[in-house]
Amino acid sequence: MNARSFLINGLIAGLLGGLIAFVVAIGVGEPAIDDAIAVEEAAAAPADTEAHSHDEGEESTAHSHGDEEEGGITRGQQAGPGLATATILVGAILGGLVGIASAFAAGRFGRLSPVATTALVTAVGFVAVVLAPWLKYPPNPPATGSGDTIGERTALYFGFLAISILAVIAAIIVARQVLAGRSAWLATAVGGAVYLAVVGIAFAVMAPIDEVPNSFPANTLFEFRVGSLITQGALWLVLGVALTGLVNRAWNRDVADTARREAAAAL
Amino acid sequence: MSQLNPTAVPQVAPVAIPVRDLAPWALFAALLAVVVTYFVGAEQGAFSLFAGSDVHEWVHDGRHLLGFPCH
Numbered sequence: 001m002n003a004r005s006f007l008i009n010g011l012i013a014g015l016l017g018g019l020i021a022f023v024v025a026i027g028v029g030e031p032a033i034d035d036a037i038a039v040e041e042a043a044a045a046p047a048d049t050e051a052h053s054h055d056e057g058e059e060s061t062a063h064s065h066g067d068e069e070e071g072g073i074t075r076g077q078q079a080g081p082g083l084a085t086a087t088i089l090v091g092a093i094l095g096g097l098v099g100i101a102s103a104f105a106a107g108r109f110g111r112l113s114p115v116a117t118t119a120l121v122t123a124v125g126f127v128a129v130v131l132a133p134w135l136k137y138p139p140n141p142p143a144t145g146s147g148d149t150i151g152e153r154t155a156l157y158f159g160f161l162a163i164s165i166l167a168v169i170a171a172i173i174v175a176r177q178v179l180a181g182r183s184a185w186l187a188t189a190v191g192g193a194v195y196l197a198v199v200g201i202a203f204a205v206m207a208p209i210d211e212v213p214n215s216f217p218a219n220t221l222f223e224f225r226v227g228s229l230i231t232q233g234a235l236w237l238v239l240g241v242a243l244t245g246l247v248n249r250a251w252n253r254d255v256a257d258t259a260r261r262e263a264a265a266a267l
Numbered sequence: 268m269s270q271l272n273p274t275a276v277p278q279v280a281p282v283a284i285p286v287r288d289l290a291p292w293a294l295f296a297a298l299l300a301v302v303v304t305y306f307v308g309a310e311q312g313a314f315s316l317f318a319g320s321d322v323h324e325w326v327h328d329g330r331h332l333l334g335f336p337c338h
Contacts, residue, residue, distance in 0.1 A: 157334075
């Protein structure tokens with residue numbers, strides 16, 4: 001096994017994950033998006049006839065989410081090929097990254113097999129890249145955020161994501177130090193504590209985002225956020241299962257090759 | 268279970284791939300990830316390289332559902 005095989009397997013697994021995430025998103029994400037846009041349009045209709053959006057006529061980015069908008073991209077395109085483009089691209093990229101990260105991890109976590117380290121990398125990746133940011137800055141459906149604060153919200157989101165990933169790297173460095181002399185249990189516990197401490201501090205210190213209008217239906221918001229988590233969970237789950245399967249196959253081939261070579265040498 | 272030959276189960280220890288061999292792949296993947304994440308997650312939202320909003324509109328639903336800040 002080498003960097004090349006890990007990357008190829010990661011890309012394949014990620015592509016598959018992105019594809020499944022697209023299908024899942026249609027089922028669990030799109031209904032909430034449609035509901036949110038319906039809320040926006042219902043709110044906009046009585047106010048005035050000229051279509052305006054939630055961002056108070058800030059004309060640079062002002063847009064509503066209905067079909068009659070500029071650009072010629074319809075809701076059907078957004079919910080179909082547009083959504084597929086996003087999930088498959090992100091899936092392939094995440095797959096490649098998880099593949100490379102798994103290549104780093106293989107053979108560097110005590111006696112864990114490459115399949116086990118790959119599973120570990122995927123699980124930790126999901127927590128650090130999806131779950132932690134989801135808890136701190138949960139995703140919002142269309143028509144709930146202010147266009148004026150998009151810069152600030154983007155900075156906070158990616159800042160927290162970066163801290164979460166750096167915390168994982170710090171936790172791994174510390175855990176490997178512990179593993180050199182102590183038990184794997186202690187190394188895991190200390191590594192987990194390091195991650196939780198760093199991310200916990202960031203969680204407490206970083207500014208909150210609280211923009212969803214009080215009038216926005218709570219069930220739609222909840223449905224959207226859970227739908228988003230399930231969509232990303234599906235991507236990572238399929239990515240993890242497929243990648244560990246492919247790594248398992250490559251690893252078994254390596255083991256068989258080694259056995260054959262040893263047998264040949266013994267003759 | 269995964270291999271056919273139960274009599275010879277060699278205990279092959281996983282060999283770490285040298286960082287030297289991994290670094291270029293990691294660097295390239297990271298750069299590509301930044302570009303893709305930017306276009307799916309932020310172009311024509313927080314930042315705008317291209318005029319208009321077609322990129323934003325095209326990936327709109329994915330941007331929301333994949334958890335990126337949007338409006």
